[in-house]
Every structure is written in structure tokens, then in C-alpha cells.
Amino acid sequence: MTCEQVLSVDVTENNAGSFPIGVRILVVESDPTCLRIVSKMLQVFGYEVKTATRATDAMHILREKEDEINLILTETHLPDMDQYEILETVGELSSSPIVVFSADNNESTILGCLFKGAELYLVKPVIKNDVKNLWQLTYRTKLKTAVSGEGSNTFHGGSAEQNTSSLTVGNPASTMGMTDQKGKRKELEETDNDHEYIDNLTAPKKSKLVWTNELHNIFLQALRIVGVDGAHPKKILQHMNVPGLKKENVSSHLQKYRLYLKREQDGMQKTAVLHQHLIHKEGSLNTQTRNSS
């Protein structure tokens, strides 16, 4: 079997760095054999693998444990969902980067997936080298928090291996025209066309903090630790332990996050009412369990 050959991954190649270790990846693949092979490959490199064979299973996992997933690897030909539907649905459910792997080698299919939000498209058969560096996608936009005025930080954990060096992960522009796709590559985007004169010497340019997926995940992790009672900016900030991050940053993000939760909850109430009706029917059937004598 070629399967077993693929499984003989050279573990020695993994010694270069311990980077994929701890990266949690959700693999969605309907074919059990393929799922097993890919999962094994990932595990050898140190990924933490969760699996699903159906789109609905994947959705359940994401709904309940979205913050425990860093990366999603999915097939597009699933029994219970169309190829692009899975991308759309998962994209709404999770902020993690989505990688598609499929045997379909059509250019239009590949581009379609990329336009639908996939970060990367791998053509089967997937080999170890395809999978080895996927963890880099979780660092898609690096943390840039190095600013002046570093206060006293007496606490360091070890959670963040944030490397600001060149983690060049191509981000397929999501705002491209869809009809014209020729192989135009722009490697350099040095946009010097800003003719804005900075009047003052003491204006080093404030750059807004960008809440990347990674940063948001740290935020969610901190939220989980402090619990609902302690979900306040100062405590969250301490648990996040990200250098340069300010309490105000967390406050702002927390506000946005709460709005998001509320909006989600309001949306859920409609469906919740429907479910309640169903439950009520079942419940009324069971009410006669307590018939004495």
C-alpha cells in the first residue's frame, strides 16, 4: 500500500524546530483512509489533530470548541455539503485559517476556493512537505506591538513564541476582481505615494493594533481562564501576557467582543424558540412517568 509508505515519515526532519507542536488543527475528510493518513502525518510533526468526516461534525466541533482550533484542513467534496458551502459556513464559524486539500486540480476550482476564503489549496496526494509548514498560517499577520513607552513588566510567561521575523505567508487578497485572474504577482508593495508631510518631529505615527486570529485566540484563552466573573480588561491583560498590549486595547476589543456575543445570542433566540417547541412536545409525552398506584 502506498499509504504505509507515506506514513514512514522521517521524524529526524522534524528536529529543525519544535514549531508545529501544540498547533491545533481540525481535519475534515470523508474518506477514512485519507483522513487517517493525513492525521498521522500531522501528528508526527507535532500538530494536535481533531478530525471530522462530515461537514456537520466539523461544524459541531467548531461551534463548541472554536477557540481550541488554530487551523482547519478540509476536503471540499463532502457528502453533506457542497464544495464552496463548507468554506462559507466554516468561515463564518471560525476565524482560523482554512486550508483546502482535494484531488481536483482545476484552476477554476482552486481559484474558487481561494476566493471563498481558503488560505491555501493543496492538490492531492498530500505529502509530508505540504503539511509540515502549515502552522505558519496561524501567524498570518504577525503581532506588531513594539512601541515606545514600555512600562514595567514583571511577568513573563512562556506562551508566546511570537516571531516578528519573516513569516512570509502569502495572503490571497480577498478583495480581488473575480473575472480577471492572470498570473500577476506583486512582490513589492512599497507604497510611497503618500504625499502627506508629517509636520511635527514628535509624531512617530501611531499604528493601530491589529487583532489577528492569533491575538484573538490568546484573548479567548485568557477569557476562559479568568471566567465570566473576572472578565475585565486588567485581568484579561495580565493573563494574555502580550508585551506592549495596553489595557485600553483589551477594553476596546472586549467591548467589540461583547457586542458580537450579544448579537449572536439575539440571533440564536429565534432558533432557540423553535427548539423549545420541539422539546415541549417531547416533554409533554414524558410527563406521565410519575403515575402512582
Added chain:
DNA sequence: GAACTAATAT
């Protein structure tokens, strides 16, 4: 005053 958060500004 410090921390929190809702409201507002960029």
C-alpha cells in the same frame, strides 16, 4: 484616583 464600560471619534 483607578477601573470599568458605554458612547463617541477616527
Added chain:
DNA sequence: AATATTAGTT
């Protein structure tokens, strides 16, 4: 829309 900043409350 996302993030920063202000302002009002505890």
C-alpha cells in the same frame, strides 16, 4: 468595520 479615545459611573 475595527480600533482608539473620551466621558460618565462605580
